[in-house]
Amino acid sequence: MKGILLVNLGSPKSTAVNDVREYLDEFLMDEKVIDYRWFFRALLVQGIILNTRPKKSAEAYKTVWTDKGSPLIVITEKIQKKLQKVVDVPVEIGMRYAQPSIEAGIQKLVDQGVSEIVLFPLYPQYAMSTTETVVEKAEEVRKQKFPKVKINYIQPFYDRDIYINCLAESIREKLPENFDALQFSYHGVPERHIYKTDPTKTCNLNDCCSRESNPSHTFCYRHQCFKTTNLVIEKLNLPKEKTIVSFQSRLGKDKWIEPYTDETLETIPKKGVKNLAIVCPAFVSDCLETLEEISVEGKEQFLHGGGENFHYIPCLNDEDRWIEVVKTLCEEKLHEFYLV
Ligand SMILES: C=CC1=C(C)c2cc3[nH]c(cc4nc(cc5[nH]c(cc1n2)c(C)c5CCC(=O)O)C(CCC(=O)O)=C4C)c(C)c3C=C
Ligand SMILES: [Fe+2]
Numbered sequence: 001m002k003g004i005l006l007v008n009l010g011s012p013k014s015t016a017v018n019d020v021r022e023y024l025d026e027f028l029m030d031e032k033v034i035d036y037r038w039f040f041r042a043l044l045v046q047g048i049i050l051n052t053r054p055k056k057s058a059e060a061y062k063t064v065w066t067d068k069g070s071p072l073i074v075i076t077e078k079i080q081k082k083l084q085k086v087v088d089v090p091v092e093i094g095m096r097y098a099q100p101s102i103e104a105g106i107q108k109l110v111d112q113g114v115s116e117i118v119l120f121p122l123y124p125q126y127a128m129s130t131t132e133t134v135v136e137k138a139e140e141v142r143k144q145k146f147p148k149v150k151i152n153y154i155q156p157f158y159d160r161d162i163y164i165n166c167l168a169e170s171i172r173e174k175l176p177e178n179f180d181a182l183q184f185s186y187h188g189v190p191e192r193h194i195y196k197t198d199p200t201k202t203c204n205l206n207d208c209c210s211r212e213s214n215p216s217h218t219f220c221y222r223h224q225c226f227k228t229t230n231l232v233i234e235k236l237n238l239p240k241e242k243t244i245v246s247f248q249s250r251l252g253k254d255k256w257i258e259p260y261t262d263e264t265l266e267t268i269p270k271k272g273v274k275n276l277a278i279v280c281p282a283f284v285s286d287c288l289e290t291l292e293e294i295s296v297e298g299k300e301q302f303l304h305g306g307g308e309n310f311h312y313i314p315c316l317n318d319e320d321r322w323i324e325v326v327k328t329l330c331e332e333k334l335h336e337f338y339l340v
């Protein structure tokens, strides 16, 4: 029997500082996220970051937390429930970090008689710190705990027509009547991650990422963000000069991919952008990084820089048109089980 596992990043189990610390410890000690050798990673994460960040992050989580828990998990559960209504195989969720874990999700499917799983990492663009770590973790769990189970992974869908149409329509509906620019703010990654995962060693992180084709693009997160943006802009018929791409959520002292969202928000009002619409297409569900970092902090940065109107466009969340896309992508992979 077949089943579907939707995998998202995960959140702390509560906004208590200790729970946030435990979550950040698991997340940041993942060598696909902070890719230093164990000793240096432990020194940075456990010796420095975990001394101060959990308190600050817990405060931020408190501002977005709902009665039912973290927005990211609540929304992923809503996607699961809606998808379950339109497909005829069991659907479960698993988080890369904290609970409900990937292992718990697979166990629930196995308990329902599933032996062939379509696993959907809920990230449109490929990154070592998202897609790759999910696949690695799921394979580790499968080999250790469920050796008889087969898993088929859904690939990044950043340029798929069905996804682009869905994202463009969702943005179109929510765009305010008057805006000077539409900003696409993607989660950032350290530059080093892109060089590391580029098997062709051809990406220079400059104009290369915006070229139409280059062998490095399959694993270039920066290119995939540009591509999603360009395809959406085309669908929306927007002039390119009216759009901005930037990368948010930097952590630590390394160089991250540019341009940075916070700096952009502070400077664009001086260049004439007073009315801004902003969307975050690296996230399929709203979460701390969109609801707090962009909607609250980002808005302050923009207004502080001289901006007048800041309009945040929510993620796809559990919109029906997005559930249709999830269904189609899952069904494609479910069918592949019949072909092998
Ligand atoms: C959308 C894709 C994501 C990428 C790429 C990504 C890379 C990445 N993130 C960190 C550090 C942190 N990220 C945090 C939160 C967070 N990150 C993503 C997604 C991506 N991260 C999401 C969906 C969330 C929100 C989780 C939630 O519960 O709502 C955090 C925790 C919050 C905080 O303290 O600010 C950290 C830390 C790194 C280092 C990284 C790439 C190397
Ligand atoms: Fe992150």
Ligand SMILES: [Fe+2]
Pocket (backbone or CB within 6 Å): 203, 204, 205, 208, 209, 210, 216, 217, 220, 222, 223
């Ligand atoms: Fe690139």
